[in-house]
Amino acid sequence: MIVPDSLNAIANGKLILNKSADGKRQVTWMVENPINNYNIIPYIGKYVNWKEDYAGEKARPDDSVGRGNLDCDYWVLDYNLEKGKEQFKQAAMTLKAFEHWFGPYPFYEDGFKLVEAPHLGMEHQSAVAYGNGFQNGYRGRDLSGSGWGLKWDFIIVHEVGHEWFGNNITTKDIADMWVHEGFTNYSETLFTEYYYGKEAGSDYCIGTRALIQNDKPIIGPYGVNQEGSGDMYYKGGNMLHTIRQVINDDEKFKSISRGLNSKFYHSIVTTQQIEDYMSTQSEKDLSKIFDQYLRTTKIPQLEYKLEGDHLYYRWVNCVDDFNMPVKLTGNNGWLRPTTEWNDTSVTADIMNNGLKVDRNFYITVNRVK
Numbered sequence: 001m002i003v004p005d006s007l008n009a010i011a012n013g014k015l016i017l018n019k020s021a022d023g024k025r026q027v028t029w030m031v032e033n034p035i036n037n038y039n040i041i042p043y044i045g046k047y048v049n050w051k052e053d054y055a056g057e058k059a060r061p062d063d064s065v066g067r068g069n070l071d072c073d074y075w076v077l078d079y080n081l082e083k084g085k086e087q088f089k090q091a092a093m094t095l096k097a098f099e100h101w102f103g104p105y106p107f108y109e110d111g112f113k114l115v116e117a118p119h120l121g122m123e124h125q126s127a128v129a130y131g132n133g134f135q136n137g138y139r140g141r142d143l144s145g146s147g148w149g150l151k152w153d154f155i156i157v158h159e160v161g162h163e164w165f166g167n168n169i170t171t172k173d174i175a176d177m178w179v180h181e182g183f184t185n186y187s188e189t190l191f192t193e194y195y196y197g198k199e200a201g202s203d204y205c206i207g208t209r210a211l212i213q214n215d216k217p218i219i220g221p222y223g224v225n226q227e228g229s230g231d232m233y234y235k236g237g238n239m240l241h242t243i244r245q246v247i248n249d250d251e252k253f254k255s256i257s258r259g260l261n262s263k264f265y266h267s268i269v270t271t272q273q274i275e276d277y278m279s280t281q282s283e284k285d286l287s288k289i290f291d292q293y294l295r296t297t298k299i300p301q302l303e304y305k306l307e308g309d310h311l312y313y314r315w316v317n318c319v320d321d322f323n324m325p326v327k328l329t330g331n332n333g334w335l336r337p338t339t340e341w342n343d344t345s346v347t348a349d350i351m352n353n354g355l356k357v358d359r360n361f362y363i364t365v366n367r368v369k
Contacts, residue, residue, distance in 0.1 A: 001026075001027050001028075001042055001044065002024055002025070002026050002027075003024065003025050003027070003044055004023065004024060004025070005023055005024055005025040006046065007025065007044055007045060007046060007047075008025070008027070008044070008045065008046070008047040008048075008049070008075070009027040009042060009043070009044045010027075010029070010043040010047060010075050010113065010115055010127065011027075011029040011040070011041060011042050011043065011127060012029060012031045012035060012040060012041060012110065012124060012125055012126050012127045013029045013030045013031035013110045013111070013126055013127075014029065014030055014032070014071075014109075014110060014111055015027070015028075015029055016028050016029065016030045031110055031125075031126070032109040032110055033106070033107050033109060033110055033125075033126075033266060034266050035125050035167075036125065036170055039123065039124050039125040039167060040124070041122070041127055041129065043075070043115050043117065043127070043129075045077055045116075046077055046078050047075045047076065047077060047115075047116070048075070048076060048077075048078045049073060049074065049075050050073075050074055050085065051071070051072065051073050051074070052072045052074075052092065053069040053070070053072070054069060054070040054072050054092050054095055054112070055069050055070075056069070056070050056095060056096070056099050056104060056105055056108075057099045057103065057105075058070070058104040058105065058108045070095070070105060070108055070111065070112055071111035071112070072091060072092065072095075072111070072112045072113070072114075073111060073112070073113045073114075074088045074091070074113070074114050074115075075113065075114070075115045075116060076088075076115075076116040077116055080116060080134065083134040084116065084134065086134070087134040087135075087156075088114055088130075088156070090152060090153050090156045090157070091112070091114050091156055091160065093152075094156055094157050094160045094161075094191060095112065095160065096194075097191045097194040097195065098160065098161060098163075098164060098187060098190075098191070100194060100254075101187070101190045101194070101254055101257050101258070102164040102165075102187075102257050102258055102260075102261050103164075103257075103258040103261045103262055105163060106163060106164060106167065106168035106261065106265065106266065107125060107126045107163065107167070107168075110125070110126040111126055112126060112128075112163075113126060113127040113128065114128050114130050114156065114160075115127055115128065115129055115130060116130055116131065117129035117130060117131045118131060119131050120132060120139070120155060121155035121158070121159045122159065123159045123160075123162030123163065123166055123167060123184075125163065125167045126163075128156075128159045128160055128162075128163075129159070130155055130156065130159070131155070132153055132154060132155035132156075135153070136149075136150050136151065136152055136153050136154075137149055137150045137153075137154055138154040138155075142207075143207075143211065144203070144204045144206075144208045145207045145210065146200075146203040146204050146206075146207035147203075148192050148196060148200050148201075148203055148204040148207075149192075149204060149207075151192070151195075151196065152191065152192070152195075154188070157187065157188055157191050158184060158185075158187070161183075161184040161187030161188070161191075162180065162184050164183070164184075164187075164261050165179060165183035165184050166179075166180035166181075166184060168261055168264075168265060168266060169260060169261065169267060169269055169274075170267070170269070171268070171269055171270065171271070172269065172270050173222050173223065173270070174225060174226070174227050175219055175220035175221060175222045175223075175226060175227065175228060176219060176270060176271040177220075177227050177228070177232055178218045178219065178228070178232035178236040178271070179269065179271065179274055180232075181232040181233045181236055182218070182232055182233070182235075182236020182237055182239065182240060183236070183240065185208070185233045185234060185236055185237035186205070186236070186237040186240045186241065188204065188237070189201045189202075189204050189205040189237060189241065192204045202241075202359070202360055205237060205238060205241045205360075206238075206359060206360070208234040208237060208238065209234065209238055209362065211233075211234045212231050212234050212235045212238070213229065213230065213231055214229075214231065214235070214297040214298075214299065215229055215230075215231070215297065216228065216229045216297060217229060217294065217295050217296060217297060218231050218232045218235060218236060218293070218294045218295075219271060219294050219295055235293060235362075236293075238293075238362040239289070239290075239293035239294070239362065241360060241362070242289070242293075242324075242360070242361050242362045242363075243278070243282075243286060243289060244360075245327060245358065245361055246284060246286070246289065246324060246325060247282045247284065248327070252281075252282060253282075255281070256277075256278055256281045256282060259277070259281055260274065260277060260278075263277060264277075271290075271294070275287060275290045288319060288321060288322050288323060288324065289324050292318055292319050292322055292324075293362075295319075296319060298317045298318060298319075299317065299362065299363060299364055300315055300316075300317055300322060300324065300363050300364075301315070301316050301317040301318070301363065301364045301366055302314075302315060302326060302335075302337060302355070302357060302363055302364070302365045302366070303315070303316045303366050303367075303368055304355045304365070304366075304367055304368070305367065305368050305369060306350070306351065306367075309345055309346055309351075310343045310344065310345060310346060311343060311344050311345070311346040311350060311355065312341050312342070312343045313335060313337050313341070313343070313344075313355070314337055314339060314340055314341045314342060315337045315338065315339050316339070316366075318339065320339070321338070321339060322338075322339055323336070323338045323339075324337075325337075326357050326358070326361050326363065327357070327358040327360075328350075328355070328356060328357060328358065329356040329357070329358055330349055330356070331349075332347055332349060332350060332356075355367065
């Protein structure tokens, strides 16, 4: 890029040329890793810059070719320098949380940049756009209504999450874009959990259910360049939260999340590949759960009735042969409903208080006579 020398020009990757002559500045940036064309971005303005080294999982301080700690560069317009230096402290915090859950940042060779932009934000690979007004929340608002969404800057967390899901793992067809947005939405929950605890993360995730529309399926029609429902964000995140409960092993869930970013490193994928990997690695057939939440607008309902000392239960409002197990509250264990009536002896707790399912499952419950 050639710009007036009063301006700076920033783009993806590493800076390899920056020279001024005759009132103009010539700047060249080079991307070493594969990059989606929609992620390529020029930023031009009166930017100022500061740097930090992030000692992440892929850091190699003794590397003779200079690929040690992750190079982090932050660019804001000159009059926002102090606000930027304070707010962008969250960038390294975000990288730390996501390397924990998803594995090493996928583009160490190209560095990491957070760049002020005149729009809200975008996951431009290695040069994330930021326009959230140097404030926590989503333009100062907590999308979850739980309070936790005001503890951190939505755009920093969400857009950086896309470096793993969207930029590292990319879908072949935008009909499958839930892989980008569902996992990245859930990254907000995982960030909250990493810093504020598991219940805080659950509060945040469950709070976003109020934003789900169930207007049309999350997966759109294939081969016609068409997305599915915007529910790919909040419903996608809540589906993953529900699947995590079914797996019932947080270390295994983390291993699967990291494994996705390792197996499909810098790859183009389909929904089916993601589904198959998660089922194989969890050693659970998750196919009906994916079908239910991705391919229908129905929220599965656990229907039950009490007769004498027996509890009868089944799934309704669901795909054929839906068989997702659910955890009950208290010490009532698990139920494994199918679409046919099943029964079991009832506990005093259920007899007195009704059937209560762990709130982390995105379902409805209905007692019938």
